Every structure is written in structure tokens, then in C-alpha cells.
Amino acid sequence: MVAQRVAVRPEEIRRHNLSRLLRSIHQHGELTRAELTATMGLNRSTIGALVSDLVALGLVTEYVPSGRDRAGRPSHVVAPRADGPYVLAVDLAVERIVTAAVGLGGTVHERRVTTIEGADRLPRAVVDQLAADAEWLAERLPGSQGPVGVGVSIPGTVRRRDGFVDHAPNLNWRAVPFGELLADRMPRRLDVQVGNDADLGAVAEHQRGAAVGCEHLIYLNGSVGVGGGIIADGGQLHGVGGYAGEIGHMTVNPDGPPCHCGSTGCIETYIGEHALLRAAGVTDQHGPQAIAAVFEAAAAGEQRAVDGVHTVAIWLGRSLANLVNCFNPQVIVVGGSLAEVVRLDRVSVETELDRRAMAAARAGVKVLLPGLDQDSALIGAAELAFGTLLASPDSMVASLTTT
Ligand SMILES: [Zn+2]
Numbered sequence: 492m493v494a495q496r497v498a499v500r501p502e503e504i505r506r507h508n509l510s511r512l513l514r515s516i517h518q519h520g521e522l523t524r525a526e527l528t529a530t531m532g533l534n535r536s537t538i539g540a541l542v543s544d545l546v547a548l549g550l551v552t553e554y555v556p557s558g559r560d561r562a563g564r565p566s567h568v569v570a571p572r573a574d575g576p577y578v579l580a581v582d583l584a585v586e587r588i589v590t591a592a593v594g595l596g597g598t599v600h601e602r603r604v605t606t607i608e609g610a611d612r613l614p615r616a617v618v619d620q621l622a623a624d625a626e627w628l629a630e631r632l633p634g635s636q637g638p639v640g641v642g643v644s645i646p647g648t649v650r651r652r653d654g655f656v657d658h659a660p661n662l663n664w665r666a667v668p669f670g671e672l673l674a675d676r677m678p679r680r681l682d683v684q685v686g687n688d689a690d691l692g693a694v695a696e697h698q699r700g701a702a703v704g705c706e707h708l709i710y711l712n713g714s715v716g717v718g719g720g721i722i723a724d725g726g727q728l729h730g731v732g733g734y735a736g737e738i739g740h741m742t743v744n745p746d747g748p749p750c751h752c753g754s755t756g757c758i759e760t761y762i763g764e765h766a767l768l769r770a771a772g773v774t775d776q777h778g779p780q781a782i783a784a785v786f787e788a789a790a791a792g793e794q795r796a797v798d799g800v801h802t803v804a805i806w807l808g809r810s811l812a813n814l815v816n817c818f819n820p821q822v823i824v825v826g827g828s829l830a831e832v833v834r835l836d837r838v839s840v841e842t843e844l845d846r847r848a849m850a851a852a853r854a855g856v857k858v859l860l861p862g863l864d865q866d867s868a869l870i871g872a873a874e875l876a877f878g879t880l881l882a883s884p885d886s887m888v889a890s891l892t893t894t
Pocket residue numbers: 739740750751752753754755757759
């Protein structure tokens with residue numbers, strides 16, 4: 492077979508490099524021209540021309556560092572423009588909605604947190620809230636170039652292509668065309684992307700959190716619901732429909748407690764927040780305050796709470812062992828309220844992991860807390876929303892100025 496020589500036009504190369512350069516600055520926050528030259532493998536004049544293009548597009552700015560200890564001519568620093576475009580990132584959880592304006596470089600410019608319960612969780616009510624949040628944020632960022640996309644994190648199974656939520660058990664959503672509903676309420680030009688919370692958390696922790704540089708990682712997100720995001724060999728494991736990673740609904744005891752998904756004895760019924768409250772003997776309260784109270788009591792050494800956290804820690808260790816045996820990750824980042832279980836009783840988690848995981852896979856894995864604290868899913872939603880701008884900066888900016 493004769494390989495065909497395909498002529499690549501200089502304009503295509505320029506666009507490709509423009510995207511790479513913007514991605515680099517987005518990932519690192521800011522870089523010197525010298526660092527860009529070294530990491531991108533391009534010569535100084537090409538980097539200079541590309542940076543000028545991004546400056547002209549209003550995406551980045553350049554400044555000369557004022558450090559006194561620099562010898563010779565300092566290299567210009569290229570940084571995202573603070574008043575440049577931002578995305579609307581949304582972390583929809585069972586008990587609250589966080590909506591934030593996030594700029595290039597992952598900077599959270601502004602955020603709004605709304606507590607939700609009962610009818611506030613209905614899809615239409617959530618869409619109304621997000622439309623109000625978008626206006627609220629825009630008012631607070633008057634000089635900015637406005638949002639360029641919307642990314643939403645959902646605690647459920649999501650079809651990536653169109654943001655169709657197949658099932659979000661703890662919101663009680665089934666078959667909700669959420670991406671479409673939200674896009675209809677947003678300004679026309681805004682692209683709406685929807686993803687699963689743990690999948691997005693994994694992306695964010697990989698990109699700028701505890702697992703930077705790890706190509707095999709799992710982000711286990713545990714609050715009311717429990718889900719996982721899996722990155723293998725640097726790429727996210729989505730499965731054929733995008734529904735992979737429902738770790739919370741792996742069966743660990745078919746005779747166990749009923750689960751919101753309709754099954755019984757899922758992992759979630761042993762390490763989710765309802766399980767923690769049950770194990771700590773709390774029967775008359777639920778919600779974030781009740782959970783915080785259990786953690787406080789456990790930290791203060793109150794026996795009932797200590798026992799509750801210990802019980803969940805043991806089951807968490809068992810869950811992690813299953814993941815280690817299946818996926819052989821370098822790192823498991825444990826987020827949500829489960830992070831607090833690790834903080835309070837890491838010994839029980841690790842001991843159970845030692846007991847249950849295959850030795851070779853166990854030896855290579857670290858259990859870490861999130862580098863982004865409670866913002867993993869939110870920052871992941873922002874990464875999703877930035878996709879189009881990062882892939883094609885000049886056509887995206889052109890489309891903004893013509894609408
Ligand atoms: Zn389940």
C-alpha cells in the first residue's frame with residue numbers, strides 16, 4: 492500500500508497550534524514565552540505570532556515579570572485575561588446547586604450557592620434557577636466578554652451527546668432531556684454540555700487537582716449518592732452509552748438495604764450518607780447539617796459517631812479493594828463527604844483495603860483526598876464547557892462577535 496502524502500495547509504497548522512497553546516495556558520494558569528517554546532517544541536517567532544493572535548482575540552494577556560533576581564532579559568509571561576470569556580459551571584447536587592463563572596486557567600470569578608429541597612429539584616425548577624443564576628453572575632462581571640458555554644454536573648447517568656439524563660436516582664429524575672431544556676432557556680449562542688458528577692470530578696482532579704500527572708486514576712464521589720469516574724491510560728472510560736463508573740450501584744450484598752436505583756445491597760447503601768446516619772444511630776435527621784454533626788461528634792470522640800464512621804470506613808475500604816482489583820489505578824481520589832470519612836478513619840479504610848485487594852495492585856495505589864476540595868465536579872463542569880473554545884479559539888471568538 493502506498494502511503495498518500497496529504498498536504499496540510501499552513502492555516503490548519505496555525506489553528507492546531509493556537510488550540511495547543513491556549514490549552515497549555517488554560518491548564519497551567521500562566522506560562523512564560525520561554526516555557527511555551529520549550530513545551531510546545533516550536534520556535535520563538537512562531538510562539539510570538541501565536542501569542543499575538545490570542546492577545547488579539549481577547550483571550551490572553553502578556554506582562555513582563557518584575558522579579559529582581561532575574562538575570563538578563565526576562566521572558567514575557569502569558570496569562571489568561573481576567574476579563575476574558577468565562578463559562579457557566581454548574582454542580583447540581585441533591586441538596587444544593589452551585590453555579591459559578593469560571594475563567595480560563597480554572598479561576599472561579601464568582602459563585603452562587605442555592606439550597607434545594609422537595610419541588611426545587613424538579614427539572615423545570617432547576618432550569619429556572621440556573622437561568623436566574625446566569626443573569627446574577629453576568630451582573631457581577633460587567634466588563635467581561637460573557638459566557639462562552641455551559642457545563643453541568645449531574646448526580647446520575649447522562650448521555651453525553653445531548654445531555655439526556657437517563658436516571659438520577661437521588662433527584663428522582665428519569666428520562667429527562669435536561670440538556671435540551673436548559674439550552675432552550677439560555678441565550679442562543681450558548682452550547683450546553685452535561686456530564687456525570689464523578690466523571691467530571693475525575694477530569695478536574697486529573698487536570699488540576701490531586702492526580703495531576705497520573706494516567707490511571709479513579710475519582711470516587713460519595714455524598715447522598717456514590718459514583719465513580721475512571722481515567723485509564725489518560726483517557727476517560729465512558730462505556731458504550733456513557734454510563735460507566737456507577738460504582739455506587741455495584742451489588743455487595745443482594746440481601747442488603749433497598750437502594751434508590753431499585754436494587755438492594757448496592758455499595759451506596761453501605762457508604763452513602765444515609766448509611767452513615769444509620770450507622771451513627773441518627774434516625775430523625777438527614778441532610779448536610781446532620782452529616783456535619785456526625786463528623787463533628789466523631790472528631791470529638793463521641794462513641795456512637797466514631798462507630799458510625801468506622802463502619803462506613805470498613806465498607807469504603809472494601810469498595811476501594813474492588814476498584815483496585817478491577818482497574819489497577821495509581822491513585823484513588825475520594826471526594827464528597829467520604830473524604831471526611833478518610834480524614835477521620837484512614838487506618839480502617841487502608842487496613843480493609845490491605846485485606847481485600849490483590850497484593851501487587853494494592854502496593855501501587857495511593858488513596859488521596861481531592862486537591863480541589865468540594866469543587867471537583869464544578870471545575871470538571873467548567874472543563875466540559877471550555878471544550879469548544881479550546882478546540883477552536885478563533886472560530887469560537889468569531890461566532891461570539893457575530894451574534
Ligand atoms: Zn443502587
